[in-house]
Each structure stands twice: as structure tokens, then as C-alpha cells.
Amino acid sequence: MPTASGPEQLTSADLNHDCLPDFVVAANLGKAVSVLLAKAGGGYEPAAKYDFGMPKFYPAEGFASSYLALADLDGDGSLDVASTKRLSDIVGVLRNKGNGSFGPELTYPTGTDPYGLIAGDFDLDGAPDIALAAYTGNSLTLLSNVACSP
Ligand SMILES: [Ca+2]
Ligand SMILES: [Ca+2]
Ligand SMILES: [Ca+2]
Numbered sequence: 444m445p446t447a448s449g450p451e452q453l454t455s456a457d458l459n460h461d462c463l464p465d466f467v468v469a470a471n472l473g474k475a476v477s478v479l480l481a482k483a484g485g486g487y488e489p490a491a492k493y494d495f496g497m498p499k500f501y502p503a504e505g506f507a508s509s510y511l512a513l514a515d516l517d518g519d520g521s522l523d524v525a526s527t528k529r530l531s532d533i534v535g536v537l538r539n540k541g542n543g544s545f546g547p548e549l550t551y552p553t554g555t556d557p558y559g560l561i562a563g564d565f566d567l568d569g570a571p572d573i574a575l576a577a578y579t580g581n582s583l584t585l586l587s588n589v590a591c592s593p
Contacts, residue, residue, distance in 0.1 A: 532557070553575050
């Protein structure tokens, strides 16, 4: 299954509510997030448990996409994608339209050169937030979610 070039990290979850696991891949060289949606009826043969459609590529604002986190960041019930951009000072958020396709990437400021990230409700208000480790900035950025009011 092809992805954008230089895939670094991947994660899996059901992005389109069909109970089949989909994949999201962060690509460094290709500067994109690749989304592969599982197709129903893929069978259970070895190494081909699920058949995937052609991946969709979401350009990463011209920066290498390194790490991913999935969470329902806008509170609409579908998982969204947050990805760090190496050698930048932003994190990108792709909002799931509910069917596993995504709108234009939104960006938010971080420390210098964000790398690893995790999603979690760090301020205990019920909405998922994002914490990022900034590689050359030697810092941790905590982005509190104000878009989601559960
Ligand atoms: Ca799915
Ligand atoms: Ca969502
Ligand atoms: Ca929160």
C-alpha cells in the first residue's frame, strides 16, 4: 500500500465509522499525511486481511510530517489527525468530515521543531488537548483545546 515518501510513523483507528481499522501515516520526505481507508469485504487471507483503497495525501504545509496523534479534537464524534512538522514551529490539525476524508489543514504554534506529540485531556475539561515535545526548542508545548465544548 503506497504512502507519501519517507513514512516515519503510523497509527490506526476507525476514521469513517464502518468498524474497519484505517491507517494514518506521517511522511517525512513527502511532507504529507497519508490516509488509507479499509474497504469492506477484504476477507481474512494472510497478509491481506483488509483491502485498502488508494491513499489520500494531505500536504503538510511544506514541512516534513513526523509524528501523529488521533483524537476527536472538534468534538463531532469522528477522530481528527494532529501531526507535528519538523523544522517548523507549528502543529497541523486535519478535521475529519466524518467519512475519513479531511478538510484543509489548520495550524497552531508550538515550540521550535516539534517532534513527538500525544493527545489527552490535560486540563480535565473533557476535551482532548495536545502536548508536543520540541526537539531543538528543548521545550514541551501544551495546547489546550478551546474549540471543543462537550
Ligand atoms: Ca474504517
Ligand atoms: Ca472530530
Ligand atoms: Ca482538555
